[in-house]
Amino acid sequence: MSSQFGECFKISTFGESHGDAVGVVVDGCPGNFEISLEHIQAELARRKPGQSAISTQRKEPDEVEILSGLFEGRTLGTPIALLVWNRDARSKDYGHMKDVYRPSHADFTYQEKYGIRNWKGGGRASARETIGRVAAGAIAKQWLKAEYGVEILGFVRRVHQLETQVSGHEVTLERVESNPVRCPDAAAAAEMEDAIRAARKAGDSLGGVVEVIVRHAPAGWGEPVFDKLEAELGKAMLSIPACKGFEVGSGFAGVLMKGSEHNDAFYKDDTGTVRTRTNFSGGIQGGITNGEDIVVRAAFKPTATIIQDQDSVNEEHQEVTFKAKGRHDPCVVPRAVPICEAMAALVLMDQALRQRARRA
Amino acid sequence: MSSQFGECFKISTFGESHGDAVGVVVDGCPGNFEISLEHIQAELARRKPGQSAISTQRKEPDEVEILSGLFEGRTLGTPIALLVWNRDARSKDYGHMKDVYRPSHADFTYQEKYGIRNWKGGGRASARETIGRVAAGAIAKQWLKAEYGVEILGFVRRVHQLETQVSGHEVTLERVESNPVRCPDAAAAAEMEDAIRAARKAGDSLGGVVEVIVRHAPAGWGEPVFDKLEAELGKAMLSIPACKGFEVGSGFAGVLMKGSEHNDAFYKDDTGTVRTRTNFSGGIQGGITNGEDIVVRAAFKPTATIIQDQDSVNEEHQEVTFKAKGRHDPCVVPRAVPICEAMAALVLMDQALRQRARRA
Amino acid sequence: MSSQFGECFKISTFGESHGDAVGVVVDGCPGNFEISLEHIQAELARRKPGQSAISTQRKEPDEVEILSGLFEGRTLGTPIALLVWNRDARSKDYGHMKDVYRPSHADFTYQEKYGIRNWKGGGRASARETIGRVAAGAIAKQWLKAEYGVEILGFVRRVHQLETQVSGHEVTLERVESNPVRCPDAAAAAEMEDAIRAARKAGDSLGGVVEVIVRHAPAGWGEPVFDKLEAELGKAMLSIPACKGFEVGSGFAGVLMKGSEHNDAFYKDDTGTVRTRTNFSGGIQGGITNGEDIVVRAAFKPTATIIQDQDSVNEEHQEVTFKAKGRHDPCVVPRAVPICEAMAALVLMDQALRQRARRA
């Protein structure tokens, strides 16, 4: 279904950008697990608009309410409903969008699909839809950490022409959160921030690449054939608004290598654990984790909202000029980091539960 | 589930590379639709091994039997079971694999996941698993063509260092099938073939990129949020063995553009249809088709099977040298073309049926 | 999943009886369909407690809020989230339940399943859970009526020893709603009401049978094999708290007939429509509607909550006497009527959409 994700750990999200509220129902969380609401709220704070001068100035507190599924701070095993009210919808800002399809937005396609759309904003196509993902993902993160010690860490690898060469091994949450770009390389981050400010000033926008590293996932997670772990992670990332590409391990660059260079030789480490010398596989072989770090990257296009006149058509299919106004996010990539992490967490918790069902 | 794909048009595949047979059950195909068995067989022929000097020499006729779901050449609306017997399994070739985990194969991860594996070959991780995909995809292709005029066409965009600059608009099935590499650019194809031959001779392997173009898909297919069309296509491609990356439209290169360059301006064409001047969106906006060509690319790593000694470990987790022998496929990319097409067809037919359920 | 129902028209419910709220997310409703909120509220009023002297005196306004999925009164095609706050939870009433497993309730089994339970009430096992079903069912009812003229009508066929012999053809909503028992036979209804009052006075409870008739469903809905329409309806009814049995058409009594008596002969009516002379099939043959009225019945056990001392055990598995107190519903059957209707509506709308996907 369009608004459901997962099999054993399944979420259902709801809510339009300019409706009353957005939220998520989480079904399948094991019972008797202690949840930190502060952590959920902290993750939402990493996603919310208006965090810094380089993101949109829409002001939303994004305070989450938990309506069900918890009792005295612990999960009941029943659906956990999480709700965030929309406070700063400002529908007046959107009157100019009523009759025009914004280029590279989803206005035209929603209208074609449903015969109707909420023209007062992006509706379900807005990044605001991702609140439910981040809230549910925070629960998954907590559970994965508590049960398996799994850590999921995202960061900005690239903004437009600027790419950091930082090694994944050096990345820490502290370094990622030390600057508004969420790039753990301070020098690169400063340049990226300048580029984003320049784009904002020009009414333009920039894209970039988010990398997510998953540490300590045990071997044996993921499914062969259609639900390979890289396929599930790929779907998860590609379902985030503005994502245009996904790769795992060596990814597209792996094509430039020969098999003799690309194969990850096995060895036994000091603790007797089977490891690989290299990790071009990105921690996944045949769709299943091998115990190495899982490494994936997602490409985000430059935001479609720009403050420039553009050619377009209206609902009557007449050619018109679309004159954008209002708030815009010149580069969504820093805010995409917690969303990518959340999607990875949702996939991994689902796979962990699926593997529990399989083994005695 | 690991071996099921799709929601309204759903397939279940089965079979190990070195078991008795491989096959697929197709559930959800509308009734009273005439099926061409010749077309299914022809698609399987495009996938099968031993087609040319640059693919593996395993000899399999891959003749498909249809066990159910058809009556007098038409679909009954009931499950269509398709079966291909394994003829040339040659288990004797695989004795050297019994105790060793082949690097960058799925031997180790299957053993970790299931506590058992069929060591006489790749089992479900073998490319032979894709027979069911191609057979089911052929049904989907026929239906999409008959009902909507949709055409799905894949080709090899890159092998290792060699990339063709051919425009998607120039690609025809005839040009794709005119050479064993399945690259519609004859000059590039010749170079690619030389590179593959050289790799074979060196006991090495090469990867590459397959591009798939879908023409004439109507606007309105695909789902917002989690089941965005690009997310479904991404999952589909990333579930193919050896796929390490996926992109739609501008993909990773789109990151190098600014929003003002990347947005696809709408206009009205001579027939009154809403079109876009450019197609960086790859035919999909907000997860839903906009009527332009759908364009996706999938990156395939160099095949893990090479004829060279490699460091590895055995089932007792002792370090050993793996000495490969037998047949190998120095570059799977040409054979991946019909598989990618099939996966695209499965996704699109599923989405077409889902959209039928939605609209009156 | 435990809290999700449906395939093309899918609902996710959430909320404990004594939590903050209960609700439902409806995914898959076609877009651009006008919804009457008054009708949803009216259906909830038929389900809510405290309607009459013969139901529990818990006071809940059960006012529904719609948080998403509507725009200017019409569906957007996106998830519709409906919420009802719990106002009269009165947790103090439940202190006596903290350490004791109530007989024939779900306290013990939830504890065994999840390792935790919300002991302040029935949690998800409470009939309050059905609010989401009724709210979502009201949407389905409206759509089925508007698109196909389908009418879904439930009534009380039996309370304890008392059964009405009314013919299904005579039943109207007006007659059903003319008395608090929801039995369209006024004389039987009066006797049933007396029996329920007597049970209340004795601190005891009664069960009964609800019959649901679906009129004007077209031929061709439902699926063969596992998702037969009677199987889906059976699951739907048996998932309602306290339901112990289900039958379609002739049901258990059909066993007393011979094939020559039970077969429904086909004929052609004045309008040229294929009809059956009798309807022992209950409108369903081979899992698929034949155009006749769909007729099903669901048996509800006497409510487990009674105001009498009972033998039981506590969390430490010691034998104790459970002394019930507080409010209780001596017969849930009248309130089960709108719930059964709602479940039938959910099944039928799902099947209608599934059939749309199948046929051109």
Added chain:
Amino acid sequence: MSSQFGECFKISTFGESHGDAVGVVVDGCPGNFEISLEHIQAELARRKPGQSAISTQRKEPDEVEILSGLFEGRTLGTPIALLVWNRDARSKDYGHMKDVYRPSHADFTYQEKYGIRNWKGGGRASARETIGRVAAGAIAKQWLKAEYGVEILGFVRRVHQLETQVSGHEVTLERVESNPVRCPDAAAAAEMEDAIRAARKAGDSLGGVVEVIVRHAPAGWGEPVFDKLEAELGKAMLSIPACKGFEVGSGFAGVLMKGSEHNDAFYKDDTGTVRTRTNFSGGIQGGITNGEDIVVRAAFKPTATIIQDQDSVNEEHQEVTFKAKGRHDPCVVPRAVPICEAMAALVLMDQALRQRARRA
């Protein structure tokens, strides 16, 4: 989907009665589990036609082939495909059915649903479809027995007017299989057999009731809300051809009791286990097992195939007389016993795996 059943342990069946073969693909079976093919074959023998003078004389060996998913007698964790060829289809027997819709069969409804049908037999509506269920159910039975000691035992409780009063506790497989009726009460069985012979002689048919008892299922299986264990079992049984009713525990008769009579008091047995004094709940409370025997009953109508002239209509919707001929099964109830057991096994194994996913 119509031909798929289960969530974690999922089966896909295929095949028409008069096509080439019928079969099933089982997905989700844990790996490294030893399977007895003899047991699968034995279960199929209990289901097959021609077992005795009181069943249809169609001759089918029903020998099962396993095409995938096993290695050296153990499950690989991958899909297990099981196939049975149709040998005695005798299409010539069915020419009289080409143009006529048989009363109370699925000919008319399939035609309405799909716009086509295989008129050479019952197609997917034939009881032959249940072969896949029984084969897959045999795997589930083996696993449930090996992992949890669960026993699933069905028997004929009633044929037409004749009902045995045998207590479920007395029923053993040996007694059930000691006569062709599968009624563990020898005296009742003899009367039932006479009744069936008389019906056969008259070209008529009889229905009956199958009871299934599940012993040693642990507490905590099943899901609250929509996937309650009784709801899943009800769907499972109601999906069997000719099933018209289902009940659990006290069932429809429970309606005749008061709450004070019906509640199952808890106590602690000698081993310290929580038990109930009575079992009107049928082993399930709030949708979840409580550790007592699970007891369900399914009502089967008299077979629609009778050897008598009947009024009907043809494909042109003209009124005609349908003259039955050929083989017929005067009472399917004895053969329904292994089918009901198989469906119970499929439900329970699925729930067992789902519960594994939930608990640590």
